[in-house]
Amino acid sequence: MKAIYEPTGKAREFGDLACNLYRGCSNGCKYCYAPGILRMKREEFLTPSLRKGILDQLGKDAKKIYGSRIPVFLCFTCDPYPTYDVPTRTAIDILLKNKCAINILTKSGTRACRDFDRLSTDPDNWFGTTFTYWDKEKSRENEPGAASPRDRLDAIKEAKSQGIKTWVSLEPIVSAEEAFDCLYESYQYVDLFKIGKMNHRNGISEKELRSFLKGAIYCLKKNKKDYYIKIDTRPFLEQSLDHRRGSAKPTQSRTDFDLAGNIGA
Numbered sequence: 001m002k003a004i005y006e007p008t009g010k011a012r013e014f015g016d017l018a019c020n021l022y023r024g025c026s027n028g029c030k031y032c033y034a035p036g037i038l039r040m041k042r043e044e045f046l047t048p049s050l051r052k053g054i055l056d057q058l059g060k061d062a063k064k065i066y067g068s069r070i071p072v073f074l075c076f077t078c079d080p081y082p083t084y085d086v087p088t089r090t091a092i093d094i095l096l097k098n099k100c101a102i103n104i105l106t107k108s109g110t111r112a113c114r115d116f117d118r119l120s121t122d123p124d125n126w127f128g129t130t131f132t133y134w135d136k137e138k139s140r141e142n143e144p145g146a147a148s149p150r151d152r153l154d155a156i157k158e159a160k161s162q163g164i165k166t167w168v169s170l171e172p173i174v175s176a177e178e179a180f181d182c183l184y185e186s187y188q189y190v191d192l193f194k195i196g197k198m199n200h201r202n203g204i205s206e207k208e209l210r211s212f213l214k215g216a217i218y219c220l221k222k223n224k225k226d227y228y229i230k231i232d233t234r235p236f237l238e239q240s241l242d243h244r245r246g247s248a249k250p251t252q253s254r255t256d257f258d259l260a261g262n263i264g265a
Contacts, residue, residue, distance in 0.1 A: 003054055004061040004072055013194070013230050015073030015103055017065070019058060021091055022078040024048035027107050028145040031132070031172055031198065034077045046145070048082045058091055062098035069124055071103035081108035083145060092118050101125055105169060109147025110155045120162045126192075127159040128167035131182035132174050142174075153186055160189045171196035171230065176204060176212035183216055187223055196230035210236050 004019050011018070024045045025034065035045040062072075072095055074080040080088045092115055095102050101124035106112050112127070119125045129152040133139040139149050147155075160166050168190045173179045183193070195216065197209055204212075213229070213236055220227045229237060 001053065001057055002061060003057040004065065007073075007076060010230075010232065011076055013196075013228075014076060014105070016070050017068070018073040018076045019054075019061075019091070020075045020077045021051060021054055021080055021088060022048040022075065022082060022086075023051050025078045026082045026145040027079055027143055029107075029132075030142045031174065037077060048078060050087065055087065055090055055094065059094050059098075062095055062100050065098070065100060067099045069101050071101040071124065071126060073103045073105070075105070079106050079108060079146075080104055081106045081112050083108075089115050089118065096121065104128060105130065106155075107143065107146035107152060108155075109151030110158065111147065112155055113158050116159055116162050116164060119159070119164050123163075123165075126165045126167055127156070128169060129153075129156055130169040130171065131179075131186065132170075132172060133178045134181035134185060135178060138178065149182065149185075153189070156186060156189050165191050167192040167194065169194050169196075170216075172198035173204060173209065173212060174198065176208045179212060180216065183219065187220070187225055191226060193220060193225060193227040194230065195227060195233060197233045197236070206236065209233075210238070213237055 004017055006016060007014065007018050024040065025032070025048050026046060028046055035042050074088070074091070092102060096118060101122060102119065103126040104112065104119070105128045107130050109129070116127070119127055131149060131152065133142065134149050136148050136150070139146065156166050156168070166189060168182070168186055170179055170182060170193055173195070195213070198204070213233070217227070217237075
């Protein structure tokens with residue numbers, strides 16, 4: 001069993017190296033694809049457990065890539081910070097001991113801040129969170145075990161204040177309005193946005209998705225923010241729009257983050 005592996009297919013867009021510390025996830029997201037991938041019943045999946053022998057194997061695998069500047073992504077099919085006390089810090093220490101860069105993605109919010117003293121020691125480390133809803137009640141309904149959107153934003157702010165590179169996974173896009181609110185509320189504290197549509201179940205309409213992408217890319221470029229549009233989402237871009245990064249004159253105005261003029265365009 002490998003602890004650090006090279007993702008394939010769509011998973012590669014999250015990172016060239018990855019490690020799944022747990023089997024299952026307590027966030028309970030209604031849109032989650034992982035139970036199907038792992039062939040687990042949803043009830044079983046919602047009770048995560050540390051993979052047997054994962055930390056010992058992580059140590060062995062990390063030695064093999066000692067000094068790698070390719071960040072190890074934590075985690076793809078689970079959240080690295082379940083609701084209970086977890087040995088994720090031990091995993092981070094193992095990677096840092098072997099001078100491996102780290103990329104974390106979590107919906108745990110400020111619970112993850114306890115490890116920022118570790119992540120801040122290497123400029124190639126990243127800390128990220130997923131945003132789908134900004135409305136607290138909608139998030140609670142669809143992501144019942146995850147931290148509130150505001151708490152996730154507080155974690156991003158704290159990471160940024162400690163010099164850690166930050167990113168946001170704006171995926172899946174379940175509502176143009178919700179996604180745009182997440183973008184507006186967080187953009188000042190985020191170094192990179194990755195944007196992707198819903199793939200395994202019905203999401204927003206094609207018309208709404210195209211309008212959102214048009215407005216979002218305009219705002220990200222204007223505020224000189226790096227972004228990456230996932231491969232499956234790129235067919236919905238206008239031909240004049242690139243799938244990654246760009247810049248223009250920055251602004252702090254909410255007006256420039258208003259989708260009203262773009263929805264339905």
